[in-house]
Structures are given as C-alpha cells and as structure tokens.
Amino acid sequence: MPIRLAVAGVTGRMGQALVRAARAAGDLEVAAGVARHQVGEDAGLAAGVGPIGVRVAARLAPELERTRPDVLVELSTAEAAPEHVEAALTRGIPAVVGTTAIPEDVLARLEAMARERRLGLVVAPNFALGAVLMMRFAAEAARYLPDVEIIELHHAGKLDAPSGTALETARRIQAGRDAARAEAAAAGGAEVPAAPARGAWVEGVPIHSVRLPGLVAHQEVIFGTEGQTLRIRHDATGREAFMPGLLLAIRRVRELDGPVRGLEPILFA
Ligand SMILES: NC(=O)C1=CN([C@@H]2O[C@H](COP(=O)(O)OP(=O)(O)OC[C@H]3O[C@@H](n4cnc5c(N)ncnc54)[C@H](OP(=O)(O)O)[C@@H]3O)[C@@H](O)[C@H]2O)C=CC1
Numbered sequence: 001m002p003i004r005l006a007v008a009g010v011t012g013r014m015g016q017a018l019v020r021a022a023r024a025a026g027d028l029e030v031a032a033g034v035a036r037h038q039v040g041e042d043a044g045l046a047a048g049v050g051p052i053g054v055r056v057a058a059r060l061a062p063e064l065e066r067t068r069p070d071v072l073v074e075l076s077t078a079e080a081a082p083e084h085v086e087a088a089l090t091r092g093i094p095a096v097v098g099t100t101a102i103p104e105d106v107l108a109r110l111e112a113m114a115r116e117r118r119l120g121l122v123v124a125p126n127f128a129l130g131a132v133l134m135m136r137f138a139a140e141a142a143r144y145l146p147d148v149e150i151i152e153l154h155h156a157g158k159l160d161a162p163s164g165t166a167l168e169t170a171r172r173i174q175a176g177r178d179a180a181r182a183e184a185a186a187a188g189g190a191e192v193p194a195a196p197a198r199g200a201w202v203e204g205v206p207i208h209s210v211r212l213p214g215l216v217a218h219q220e221v222i223f224g225t226e227g228q229t230l231r232i233r234h235d236a237t238g239r240e241a242f243m244p245g246l247l248l249a250i251r252r253v254r255e256l257d258g259p260v261r262g263l264e265p266i267l268f269a
C-alpha cells in the first residue's frame, strides 16, 4: 500500500518537486493538495509541471476529511502552515514540515499537540543531507573557532530572511561555543558594530542574506582567527537536493510518537 500524502503548497517550487519525486518513488501517492491561487482540477497544468493528478483545493481541512491521507507534508508559507499542521494533528495525521519562518512559540505549541497525541511531527528547515552536515560541522568548528559569520544566498522568490537554515545554524553554533564566549555573543557582543550592513545578529552570529535570480539555496559559514579562515559551504543547485531527506522523513514520521526537530535524529538514528 502506498503512503498517501496531503501536500500543502503542492503547486509551489518544493511542492512540485515532491510531486515528481513521489511519482518516481513508487511507494508514495499524492492524495490531496492545497494552494492559494492555483486551485482546481488543472492547477498542475497551470503551474507548468503537468497534471498533479489531484484536485488542488484552497482549504486543507475538508481535503483531509475527504481523502484521509496518511501524512501531511507542509510546504506552503509560515502564515498558512500552523493551521494546516493543527488540522492534521487533530485528525490523528502525522506531519512533516519543511516550511520555514514559523515563529518559535507557534512551533512549540504544535510540538506540544503532537506530544500529547503521541503523533509524529518532523520540523526540519533543510532536508538536504549536505546542509545537515554543514550545520553539524559548523557546530563542531565553533567549539574551537568562536568568531563566525553566515552568508546565505537564495533565489529571488524566497519570502523569509534569514533563511531557516541560517537561523538553525546560528543556534547550533551558539550551542557549540564555549560558555564564556556564548555569553558574550548572546549579550550582543562588542565584536560586531551595530551597523545595518553587518547583517542580522542572531544568537550572537551575524547573518547576511542575498536574494538573486539564478540562485537556488546556498550557505557559507565563515570562521576566522588570527592568520586563518575556515569556510564551510553548501550549495543546493536544484530542489532534487531536498527530496531524499524529505522522502525519508515522510517514510519515518508514522513510526514516531512525538515531535522531532531537524533531520538529524532520523538520518543518524
Ligand atoms: N525544509 C527544506 O528543506 C526546504 C524548505 N523550504 C521552505 O518551503 C516553503 C515553500 O517554499 P517554495 O516551494 O519555494 O515556495 P513557493 O512560493 O514556490 O510555494 C508556496 C506554495 O504554497 C502555496 N500557498 C501559499 N499560501 C497558501 C495558503 N494560504 N494556503 C495554502 N497554500 C498556500 C502556494 O500556492 P499559490 O502558488 O497558489 O499561491 C504554493 O503552492 C518555504 O517556507 C521555504 O522556506 C524550501 C526549500 C527546502
């Protein structure tokens, strides 16, 4: 029996990549899809990707009732995502959330819901294996090289800045730094002058965001100390980069009995 998916944001860049990956996988079936503007039977054609194979609806809850999917995959916007995830969890449907920029207090509430109901909920800002490793290596390097800045570069259509990956990398770096350094950095450190062009100051790490046509998803973490720099860089040159990790999360989420943050607990379990 295939795993039947409801995909929020099915006509988007990630949604379309998932539709293609699910078709190729064989064990996954898109049973329901929601979008905001491109709705209707031919929404896939309108998006230029060929028929999605399901009616694209404007509201998720009725589609969940109608199609009874096994898993919700949330790939829409930070504004729409909480309602979608809540609709799934209240119906006993586990969820995989790739959408970024959902406020931390909202995520905590959704995770509490999943915990109470003993339902799987995977929230991961980046499903690319290389990006997961980049974050891991950056946290490790920060133990020895506490002075660090992040440059993240994305396509011009990205709504949020900094990216979810950059925010998570900054959190991981801050956790990896030694305690005294972490305290200084969290207090707003004297190392970085409060000038707008020095980027956003997140967890004691300056983040610089670039948005340009021609880019997909890239991030460089630059460490510096006397006489040397270390650069850890990840480039996603196409959205197929995210598919193996996303498909893994989809296949595993039903086995979980609560929330998981990031792909690492699943990848390295
Ligand atoms: N975790 C990861 O590895 C990755 C995460 N992302 C994140 O995934 C999210 C989607 O990215 P991307 O595909 O590029 O975005 P797109 O803008 O290409 O797609 C967004 C999709 O969401 C739909 N949508 C927008 N508003 C609503 C709404 N209110 N209700 C239902 N559907 C809605 C859009 O429909 P319509 O077109 O009709 O408006 C569209 O289908 C972003 O948060 C991004 O940061 C992206 C890449 C990797």
Ligand SMILES: O=C(O)C1=N[C@H](C(=O)O)C[C@H](O)C1
Pocket (backbone or CB within 6 Å): 100, 125, 126, 127, 154, 155, 158, 159, 162, 163, 164, 165, 166, 216, 217, 218
């Ligand atoms: O919007 C994107 O494209 C991406 N979003 C995620 C993020 O915000 O980190 C993951 C990846 O960078 C692509």
